[in-house]
Structures are given as C-alpha cells and as structure tokens.
Amino acid sequence: MAFHGPDYSSSEDEFDDPDFKELMRQQKLERLQLYNGNLTEKQQKEQNIKKIQNNVINRNNDEVLSVINIDINLDERLEDEWTLILLAASVANFDLVVELHKMGADINLKKGGDTILMCACNCPLSTASFEESSEVIKFLIDIGVDVTSKNRKRMNALMFAASNGNINAVELLLPLVDLTEEDNQNWDALFWAVYSGNAALVEFLIDKGLTFDRVDLKGSTPLDIAIDNNLKDVIELLMPEENKSEDLIIINNNFEDIFRDLKNGAKPLFTQDICNILHGTRCENLMKLFVDQGINLLDFLTLSEEEFAAMGVEMPFQRRRLVAGIHKFHKRPFHPSSVPVVGKDEPYSNVDVAAAVFSAIKQVVCMEAAFKYLVKNKDELDVINDKKVIEQTVCNIESKLIRLRKVAIKLQKKAVNWDDQIQPVNIITAKSGRRWFPWRKAVIVFGIVIVASVKLWKRPIPSII
Structure with missing residues (x-):
C-alpha cells in the first residue's frame, strides 16, 4: 500500500x-x-x-x-x-x-x-x-x-x-x-510507519507521543497491521509486555508454505485467515491454541460452542463470540467479484496464476465450510420454510459440488501435463514465451469452475439463517 x-x-x-x-x-x-x-x-x-x-x-x-x-x-x-x-x-x-x-x-x-x-x-x-x-x-x-x-x-x-x-x-x-491527523481510513503517521516496517521510526513516533491503541475503519490497530505483514521487529515493539514470550507467532502466509507437504486429501490450513477472525472477535489470545492444534480454516468455520470448549476455549464469553463470528461469516453471501480473473489480452506471470489459484482454492474451501455448517446446524438454525425443501436444496448443491470436484481433479491432472509442455522463453528474439504457457488455459478453466460455484451458491435458497 x-x-x-x-x-x-x-x-x-x-x-x-x-x-x-x-x-x-x-x-x-x-x-x-x-x-x-x-x-x-x-x-x-x-x-x-x-x-x-x-x-x-x-x-x-x-x-x-x-x-x-x-x-x-x-x-x-x-x-x-x-x-x-x-x-x-x-x-x-x-x-x-x-x-x-x-x-x-x-x-x-x-x-x-x-x-x-x-x-x-x-x-x-x-x-x-x-x-x-x-x-x-x-x-x-x-x-x-x-x-x-x-x-x-x-x-x-x-x-x-x-x-x-x-x-x-x-x-x-x-x-x-498535527500528529493526531488521520487519513480517510483513520491511519495516522504511526500506522504508516508500522506499514513501512521501519521499527526505529515506529519507536521514534511513539516516543514523540503517538499512541498505538488507535483503531482504523476496519477495527485494526497498528499491532494488527504489523502481524498481518509479518513485521517481527515491529510486533516485538508493539506487543504488550505481558504477552511477550514464546507465544509470539509469526505466520508465513505464502503459496509455498500453505500448500507444501499437504498429504493426499488434506485441506490447507489458511492459518492467517483464522487469526483474522480471532482478531475480529477479540479473541487474539487464543491464536496459539488453534495454531498448536493445527486447525484448518474449513474445520474452524464449522465448530460449535461445545467443540470449542473441548479444544480448550475455557471462557464461555469467548466461545459465544467465536460462534457468533462464524455465524456472521456464513450469513455473508459469496459474490462473483471475489473470483480471480485474468483478462484475455492482459499480461500475466506465474505469480499472477499462483495468486488466482490461491484465491480460488480459498473460495472453494469457504463454500465447503458453509455447506457443512448448514448441514451440521440445520436443527438449531431459525428455519422459516419447510425443512424438507431446504434439505432437498442442500442435497442438490452437494451433488453439483461433487461434480465440480471431479472437474477440479481432472484439471489438476491436466495441469501436470501442461507443466511438462512449458518451454524456455527466448528473450533474444521477438518471439514470446506466452504461446508456450499452457497455464493460461488453467486460469480460464479454473475461473469457469469457480464462477459456476459462485453462481450455484447464489441460487435462491429458503432462508435458514
């Protein structure tokens, strides 16, 4: 930024x-x-x-x-x-x-x-x-x-x-x-200094009287910004003394760390997103608990109050906050604009493809979590319409998700073959390596799969939340 x-x-x-x-x-x-x-x-x-x-x-x-x-x-x-x-x-x-x-x-x-x-x-x-x-x-x-x-x-x-x-x-x-001035997202100079990653500058501004307990429009503090960007020196500076210990957690939220060493059928953790939810529900002190237990985002988004208690969340008010936060998350509808898109004639790189695939996988994980949440909590949710109609609608969604999963598996196999077809780019002549970049097909096909998923999910469903 x-x-x-x-x-x-x-x-x-x-x-x-x-x-x-x-x-x-x-x-x-x-x-x-x-x-x-x-x-x-x-x-x-x-x-x-x-x-x-x-x-x-x-x-x-x-x-x-x-x-x-x-x-x-x-x-x-x-x-x-x-x-x-x-x-x-x-x-x-x-x-x-x-x-x-x-x-x-x-x-x-x-x-x-x-x-x-x-x-x-x-x-x-x-x-x-x-x-x-x-x-x-x-x-x-x-x-x-x-x-x-x-x-x-x-x-x-x-x-x-x-x-x-x-x-x-x-x-x-x-x-x-005026040191207290803020921009349109309620960031003062200290917020920007934190974002720059310059710990010496952050310390200098604090010494000059800027406080680090302010929150921006999204409810984030300077410490939240530092954690989101893995700025260890700044985190150490802003972390309250009582929390400075081995509990400090730095999460590498990059493509390789998330998908490396995943076993067959295992779900990516997306730990950073779990931590964001914990911050949003004011349960930051539980971060280490979930990280140590290796909870992935899919399972986290389906947990009940009883399951949180079994995992070690002792305070009832924290369990209620988490359950309410997850409930609020699932009430928000998926939107087609969240689907990554690569324009037909726009330049792109391997990083662009990785980012698109990364976002698409996260969308699918959240959709699967929403489906499991509905099935798991259908008796407790405030149901207005006939439960049989809802169950039939959910079954239809499940069958279509299974078909989409088969398409994704075929796409994954095809991607391996495309990788073998990639030829080195000739940077000396006028020829471009773009024609030898079969991943462009992957982006298009994967985009179709995700768009279909989003459109499927946005179909009118009887109100159950």
Missing part, C-alpha cells in the same frame, strides 16, 4: 551482460532508424518528453535546462501529470529542483492531488538515500511549501514520509504538523 514515485528506468539495467546490453542498444537504434523522418509531430513530442523525463531521473540537469522553452515549457505537464519540478522532487534531484525554482517553476502545482512536498517525501530508498530526499524536503519547507496540505485520501506529507520509512523527513516535518 505504500506509494512510490514513477520508475522510468530501462529494463536493461537489470542485466549485467554487456552483450545483451549491446543487443538492446542495436535494437533501439534500428527502431529509431526505421521511424526516422516518419514521426508525426505528436510522436516526436512524446519522444522528447520521454527523453527529458529520463534526463531528470538520471540527473542530466544541463540537458534538461537546455530544452526548457524549446522542447517543453517550464510548467508543462509530462506523462501522468508530472511537471519538471514535481518529477525532480520525487527522485531527490536537489540541484534541478533549486534551478527550476529560480527559473520560476510553480511549486503549487499538484500531481493527482499530491503536492510537491508529498512527492519528495515519497521518494523511495531504492531511488535516492533518505539524506538526499531530506535535502529536497528541507529546501521546499524553507521556500514556503504548504506542509499541512492533504491529498484526496486525506494524507499529508508526514504520512508519505512515514509510509516510506524516511525517519529523516519525519524529523523535519514533525514540529510543523
């Missing part, structure tokens, strides 16, 4: 092979020769702007200054609403910012609601050191830029600096702003 400035760097910077760089240079040269003399005025303007932007990024300041009022006006908009001085500030190009200001560049222009100070505070460490970006920030403060201004998300410059983990910038801005 952290916001970063533009990245106009060339992809060839990622390679150290000089032969490959030379090949890329030759290809660029050939393209330029191909279009030489055939560019329209608009195309020539676009090329000039891209060249100017690259010069700003690469600190070729003399070349930038030499084309002002020739190829570009001082406050002219570049790509994505950038102006020269906004772009220079966003990459901590201090000398250029100073020169452009001397020439009369408008420091009050914004990029999508973000001020020049926000752009400077948003300069990532991968682009420039915090010392360099802080030099720009100090200059902007000295020339009178509005420090208290907010963007469309009600974020101020301090929040941008905190989201970047820039403790130097935070120290500069702290005396000039």
Whole structure:
C-alpha cells in the first residue's frame, strides 16, 4: 500500500551482460532508424518528453535546462501529470529542483492531488538515500511549501514520509504538523510507519507521543497491521509486555508454505485467515491454541460452542463470540467479484496464476465450510420454510459440488501435463514465451469452475439463517 514515485528506468539495467546490453542498444537504434523522418509531430513530442523525463531521473540537469522553452515549457505537464519540478522532487534531484525554482517553476502545482512536498517525501530508498530526499524536503519547507496540505485520501506529507520509512523527513516535518491527523481510513503517521516496517521510526513516533491503541475503519490497530505483514521487529515493539514470550507467532502466509507437504486429501490450513477472525472477535489470545492444534480454516468455520470448549476455549464469553463470528461469516453471501480473473489480452506471470489459484482454492474451501455448517446446524438454525425443501436444496448443491470436484481433479491432472509442455522463453528474439504457457488455459478453466460455484451458491435458497 505504500506509494512510490514513477520508475522510468530501462529494463536493461537489470542485466549485467554487456552483450545483451549491446543487443538492446542495436535494437533501439534500428527502431529509431526505421521511424526516422516518419514521426508525426505528436510522436516526436512524446519522444522528447520521454527523453527529458529520463534526463531528470538520471540527473542530466544541463540537458534538461537546455530544452526548457524549446522542447517543453517550464510548467508543462509530462506523462501522468508530472511537471519538471514535481518529477525532480520525487527522485531527490536537489540541484534541478533549486534551478527550476529560480527559473520560476510553480511549486503549487499538484500531481493527482499530491503536492510537491508529498512527492519528495515519497521518494523511495531504492531511488535516492533518505539524506538526499531530506535535502529536497528541507529546501521546499524553507521556500514556503504548504506542509499541512492533504491529498484526496486525506494524507499529508508526514504520512508519505512515514509510509516510506524516511525517519529523516519525519524529523523535519514533525514540529510543523498535527500528529493526531488521520487519513480517510483513520491511519495516522504511526500506522504508516508500522506499514513501512521501519521499527526505529515506529519507536521514534511513539516516543514523540503517538499512541498505538488507535483503531482504523476496519477495527485494526497498528499491532494488527504489523502481524498481518509479518513485521517481527515491529510486533516485538508493539506487543504488550505481558504477552511477550514464546507465544509470539509469526505466520508465513505464502503459496509455498500453505500448500507444501499437504498429504493426499488434506485441506490447507489458511492459518492467517483464522487469526483474522480471532482478531475480529477479540479473541487474539487464543491464536496459539488453534495454531498448536493445527486447525484448518474449513474445520474452524464449522465448530460449535461445545467443540470449542473441548479444544480448550475455557471462557464461555469467548466461545459465544467465536460462534457468533462464524455465524456472521456464513450469513455473508459469496459474490462473483471475489473470483480471480485474468483478462484475455492482459499480461500475466506465474505469480499472477499462483495468486488466482490461491484465491480460488480459498473460495472453494469457504463454500465447503458453509455447506457443512448448514448441514451440521440445520436443527438449531431459525428455519422459516419447510425443512424438507431446504434439505432437498442442500442435497442438490452437494451433488453439483461433487461434480465440480471431479472437474477440479481432472484439471489438476491436466495441469501436470501442461507443466511438462512449458518451454524456455527466448528473450533474444521477438518471439514470446506466452504461446508456450499452457497455464493460461488453467486460469480460464479454473475461473469457469469457480464462477459456476459462485453462481450455484447464489441460487435462491429458503432462508435458514
């Protein structure tokens, strides 16, 4: 969620092979020769702007200054609403910012609601050191830029600096702003500092008086944000002293950890989702209990008050909270928008496919849990219509789910064959490896299966909850 400035760097910077760089240079040269003399005025303007932007990024300041009022006006908009001085500030190009200001560049222009100070505070460490970006920030403060201004998300410059983990910038801005200000999700600077993962900055803001017992619109505290993002150093800092012990649990919520070593027929744990429910029902102290017992999300979403007691949940009020939370979870209908979709002509990678499959599996697990919950609790639920009609409807759903399961098993077998068909991508020639990527079929077929599941689940069913 952290916001970063533009990245106009060339992809060839990622390679150290000089032969490959030379090949890329030759290809660029050939393209330029191909279009030489055939560019329209608009195309020539676009090329000039891209060249100017690259010069700003690469600190070729003399070349930038030499084309002002020739190829570009001082406050002219570049790509994505950038102006020269906004772009220079966003990459901590201090000398250029100073020169452009001397020439009369408008420091009050914004990029999508973000001020020049926000752009400077948003300069990532991968682009420039915090010392360099802080030099720009100090200059902007000295020339009178509005420090208290907010963007469309009600974020101020301090929040941008905190989201970047820039403790130097935070120290500069702290005396000039109201520390208690929040954005549109009720995040203050401490929330953003926690999200950045910079424990030193979090500790610094706490020492300055920011409290970490606030909650955002979703009911999450800074500690919840740290736990959700597995920020161990920040968790140690925010965790109450009485809870600091071996009970600290860090959950790796990634694809490999969830599906690695699953035995045939075993269900993925999805422990992170169980922990989220525990937080939502204010039963965080039970986290270790469920983790130690290896409870998976499917079983958790079907547990009764008696089963919670047998598992070791001793407090009756906690058992009632958990049961009520699960009941509320199952009352919320599935929606087709939750199904992962890969557009027909959109670029995608192995990571995109993994994320789509990951989401689809979780949807199916939740559907199965909802079905088991209905069957298990049909006598206790508030039934308005005829139970026989409900049982018949549930049986129909079960039979269709079985058929969907057979399709999923066939898809799994087919996926193994597709894996064997994948050929290495030729990055030298113009041919793309996309045509040899049979997983695109998997995404389409899996999407059809899940959409069918969701549509099936959204069929009118007699009210039973």
